[in-house]
Amino acid sequence: MSLEARVELRLGQLALEVELAVATGELVVLLGPNGAGKTTLLRALAGLVALDRGRVALDGQVLEDAATGDWVPTERRPIGFVFQDYLLFPHLSALENVAFGLRARGVGRDEARRRAAAWLERVGLAGQAGARPRALSGGQAQRVALARAMVADPRLLLLDEPLAALDAATRTEVRRDLRRHLASFDGTRLLVTHDPLEAMALADRLVILEGGRVTQTGGPAEVSARPRSRYVAELVGVNLFRGRAAGPAVELGAGGVLVTAGDHDGEVYAAVHPHAVSLHRHRPEGTPRNVWAGTADTLDVVGDRVRVRVAGPVPIVAEVTPAAASELRLADGGPVWASVKATEVTVYPA
């Protein structure tokens, strides 16, 4: 019982080629940069975009099979869809918006209103039942959209950037509620976002989508510890290198060598956390096995730390205290030495 999908389609510049399996009860978050095809993938699963090739099956029922021509139209798929900008019907009240799906599926008027009202109550909007979407705040509209998608008990819930339209202040609160409502849903859940924080906070499992393809999948902890693409590495703020390992040494594809603590063989990724990178005015003595000369390129303040991008034979990002940054006179863009202990390098097969 689950979603099993193989989606292949071309739409303008985008060439989508994705295999995806989501277990019932699992919350999978699709994370990827803009234009990666996340929304298109959701639309394809909903039947709003036709597949060129592939197959979509939900709980064993084939929703679409390009090979056989089987196709269940959107309105007969057991899905709920939360759109990025909600798409609440502007001419209907919050209650009528939530009741719409029930009415369309043949539920009687009174019964539909009763169930819609119960859902509005559940998302804390009993008082806004008669309000038009225009009169709702962003957070309220998001809740109405969620209630509208969930009221008819779909078996697959698709959420497209459900928090993107909210300002930072409301987002935290709405995210907490969303998490709670999603937890109460026992079908299959697939959420799309480009916000790593949202992804980490909500996901049972992450699927990273880049350029129409899945580049990595795994639990949030695993993905952030072992990124497999530059996009993910930058999201989680890790230095990512790719190279060929022979014993403890990794020959980097872009030039240079990284010495690690273990023994590896073949193509590998090597990840180094910025806080594990030390910076020095002069060439450091002692234990660090990786030492490069470079110049401090750009400085960014992140919380109470300073992120320094060091340009050199092995470009790397370091995180230091503001005191250290000023002591090293990094703002002048002068020469600097970067060092990384071999034990701080995480190596995993590519």
Next chain:
Amino acid sequence: MPALFAVPAAVAVAFLAVPLLGLLGRTPWGSIAAELATPRVLEALRLSLVCSLGAVAVSVVLGVPLAFLLARVEFPGRNLVRALTTLPMVLPPVVGGVALLLAFGRRGLAGQWLDQWFGITLPFTTAGAILAEAFVAMPFLVISTEAGLRAMDRRFEDAAATLGAGRWLTFRRVTLPLIAPSLFAGIALCWARALGEFGATITFAGNLPGVTQTMPLAVYIALETDLEAAIALSLVLLAISLVVLVALRDRWFPTA
């Protein structure tokens, strides 16, 4: 520069306003109620309402589906169809009347079959007057509705589909309400145009009091015999135009 433009602009305003003042100045305010209550005028009023509303009904029933196809479906010759749809807007109405006569007249292209098979004759009947008005007025409805359909966010229809609504339900409960402002504007324009229609009606349907003599025709005839009745009828038409204008002001003149 502003001074240079002010003079012709003032002339333009005067040019538009003076005829109205002329009409209002000559209006026999004291006897206008009596003028409007004469059987002949009442008959023209009634007929105008019947014909113009009939023309609006024909335009809605045929024009909205046409607008939908023009806006949503790629089909060969779509641009040609759109051009054809708008043709009556630029065609002299009298030419439209002649064309209708040749098509739906008793010996016309389609008219002979209507006559033979169904015993229907259109020229010089009220139905013919409705047809003539619809021919001239329908483009306004089609164009306004098509523009509304093109401007609306179609993802609302996607949202309806994900909520289990089929195409027909989606059209009724989502698409139509969302384009309602454009549709109403189209209906208002269509109605105003049908109400004022003269050339096509008199050519195709003639000028039979009580059958095809609508208000504009009655005004024209009255001008020769009973000037005060002509003025009274004109005033009614003017008042209706103003009402349409006021009803559509938010659409045409958004308050800046």
